[in-house]
Amino acid sequence: MTAGLHRSHRVAGALVGSAVGDALGAPFEFGPPGAFSARFPVAARGSSTEMCGGGSLGWEPGEFTDDTQMALMVASSLVENSGLSEPDLFARFVAWAEAEPPDIGNQTRAVLRSGLPWDRAAAEHFAESGHAAGNGSLMRTTPAAIWFSRFGTDATVDAARRISSLTHGDPAAGEGCAVFHELVRVALDGGDPLAAVPSSLSLVRDEHRERWATVLAPGWEPSMATESNGAVWPTFGQAVWALRHGRDFAQVLRLVIDLGGDTDTVACVAGGLAGAVYGMGGIPMRWSSVVHGRVPGHGDRVWRLADLQQLSAALDGKPVPSHDPGVIPRIGPVEVLPGIWAGNLDGARYSDEGFAVISLCRLGEPFPHTNHRMAYIADNEHNVDLDVMLADVLDDLAALRAEGHPVLVHCHGGASRTGLVLRGWLVREEGMSVDEATAHIAERWPHLGLWNASFTAALERLAAQRH
Numbered sequence: 001m002t003a004g005l006h007r008s009h010r011v012a013g014a015l016v017g018s019a020v021g022d023a024l025g026a027p028f029e030f031g032p033p034g035a036f037s038a039r040f041p042v043a044a045r046g047s048s049t050e051m052c053g054g055g056s057l058g059w060e061p062g063e064f065t066d067d068t069q070m071a072l073m074v075a076s077s078l079v080e081n082s083g084l085s086e087p088d089l090f091a092r093f094v095a096w097a098e099a100e101p102p103d104i105g106n107q108t109r110a111v112l113r114s115g116l117p118w119d120r121a122a123a124e125h126f127a128e129s130g131h132a133a134g135n136g137s138l139m140r141t142t143p144a145a146i147w148f149s150r151f152g153t154d155a156t157v158d159a160a161r162r163i164s165s166l167t168h169g170d171p172a173a174g175e176g177c178a179v180f181h182e183l184v185r186v187a188l189d190g191g192d193p194l195a196a197v198p199s200s201l202s203l204v205r206d207e208h209r210e211r212w213a214t215v216l217a218p219g220w221e222p223s224m225a226t227e228s229n230g231a232v233w234p235t236f237g238q239a240v241w242a243l244r245h246g247r248d249f250a251q252v253l254r255l256v257i258d259l260g261g262d263t264d265t266v267a268c269v270a271g272g273l274a275g276a277v278y279g280m281g282g283i284p285m286r287w288s289s290v291v292h293g294r295v296p297g298h299g300d301r302v303w304r305l306a307d308l309q310q311l312s313a314a315l316d317g318k319p320v321p322s323h324d325p326g327v328i329p330r331i332g333p334v335e336v337l338p339g340i341w342a343g344n345l346d347g348a349r350y351s352d353e354g355f356a357v358i359s360l361c362r363l364g365e366p367f368p369h370t371n372h373r374m375a376y377i378a379d380n381e382h383n384v385d386l387d388v389m390l391a392d393v394l395d396d397l398a399a400l401r402a403e404g405h406p407v408l409v410h411c412h413g414g415a416s417r418t419g420l421v422l423r424g425w426l427v428r429e430e431g432m433s434v435d436e437a438t439a440h441i442a443e444r445w446p447h448l449g450l451w452n453a454s455f456t457a458a459l460e461r462l463a464a465q466r467h
């Protein structure tokens with residue numbers, strides 16, 4: 001299903017997927033098994049979604065926690081230093097810990113506030129306390145797994161261990177990161193990370209190999225765990241188990257969060273892996289659109305979806321300038337179908353804030369609208385996951401419309417991607433053929449653009465599914 005996905009979609013999927021998992025799992029941290037599905041038995045696509053916020057630390061809906069805060073420090077340090085500088089990264093961690101973030105692991109806090117230098121703090125803590133194989137270094141390592149994936153197995157595994165050892169002196173924590181890096185490397189190259197599990201076991205120490213082989217084996221179940229999922233083995237085991245048993249990104253995350261315990265971290269790890277496999281387009285837009293947060297001790301900047309996408313490209317060595325679409329003459333909003341409005345970028349940006357907006361293009365600055373979804377549909381041929389994305393958009397459109405919101409669909413020019421969704425609505429909801437839907441929209445929306453053959457092909461598949 002995800003074969004042929006463009007690498008940039010996988011890279012963005014890994015980074016955004018990990019942040020989405022973190023934010024989705026946070027309200028359920030330390031809760032009982034099954035709490036997520038008890039609250040959300042089916043997909044929640046209306047104006048309030050599974051990104052519900054709350055929990056013991058009072059997270060905002062979509063707000064990420066220490067897992068992603070630390071990951072963003074890793075990412076920024078790698079990009080700004082063009083590689084790994086352990087003293088720089090450790091200094092960033094220390095500044096963060098001194099700002100007293102609401103959520104910080106006990107061991108990480110003890111190491112970062114010890115006052116010891118970067119090359120001694122974790123080792124001395126481990127020598128004194130012994131127990132250090134927590135999941136706190138695995139949870140933040142997705143950016144490094146992206147950065148070093150370009151340089152092959154040896155380089156990415158070495159970096160994984162070194163970054164882990166800044167806070168976690170136990171080599172087992174570093175082994176988890178090493179195997180994770182290797183699986184992400186395989187997935188970003190378009191391979192199957194589950195098939196790479198057996199060979200990746202050569203990356204761990206002899207005395208730990210059996211333990212890793214057990215939790216990563218196809219027959220392992222979370223009920224077989226011998227410790228809580230605050231430890232690195234069950235955290236990684238649960239993430240791989242969910243990837244093995246989930247049929248798509250959303251189900252992988254549902255499976256892990258339903259295990260309870262350290263839900264934000266396990267979902268963050270699973271989300272990084274699943275995002276690399278299913279790509280950006282596989283992440284439900286109702287989740288990716290609202291993910292956000294700050295990094296305490298590192299300014300007031302609020303990181304959002306567009307920032308994460310841009311950062312992911314830089315981590316893959318292909319930095320893109322921040323997007324400024326400029327000023328374009330406004331088109332719309334116009335009610336093209338009952339309850340469904342269309343527009344171009346600025347027509348939507350300056351529309352009444354009572355609209356639920358579905359954006360199908362890059363935006364530059366975010367919109368002020370309360371209900372705002374962003375889909376990642378590229379108007380080119382790099383859309384092997386187009387069916388998944390179109391279904392996600394149409395399902396959310398239906399849910400928002402059923403709640404009585406006027407729904408405004410737009411892209412940059414309001415032509416091609418907007419036309420895809422409007423035509424798709426008629427094909428799916430009204431049973432029209434693709435030609436009928438196209439003629440119906442063309443009559444009511446003169447801006448319709450039909451240049452993308454992959455869009456029309458997707459609509460033909462959508463029509464075929466009805467039968």
Ligand SMILES: [Mg+2]
Pocket residue numbers: 065066067103264265
């Ligand atoms: Mg956390």
